[in-house]
């Protein structure tokens with residue numbers, strides 16, 4: 001039984017790091033029911049939209065996500081709007097999804 005995604009640490013990713021396989025993708029997505037895989041310009045990403053009561057709460061959450069990214073040295077796209085934050089994780093170095101992206105998605109959910 002692999003330990004909870006949110007308790008794992010990201011590893012340094014490099015250009016020849018392995019993308020997750022289709023089987024791993026299915027298994028990992030099952031642990032992240034609120035996230036959806038998106039393909040943009042041929043790059044597979046993980047995305048979730050978080051809703052908030054106002055801009056200030058959305059802004060505070062996006063700051064927490066930024067802190068998480070720095071702590072893991074793995075960085076998402078964060079779109080901040082009134083009452084809404086969209087977080088998108090993928091690994092730039094491999095133009096796709098790495099285990100790190102799933103760990104960070106799970107850690108993002110823990111910020112709530």
Ligand SMILES: C[C@H](O)[C@H](O)[C@H]1CNC2=NC(N)=NC(=O)C2=N1
Nearest residue numbers: 013073074075076090091092093
């Ligand atoms: C120079 C390079 O951007 C760094 O090694 C790190 C920083 N954060 C990163 N974040 C993400 N999502 N993917 C990367 O490949 C990545 N690389």
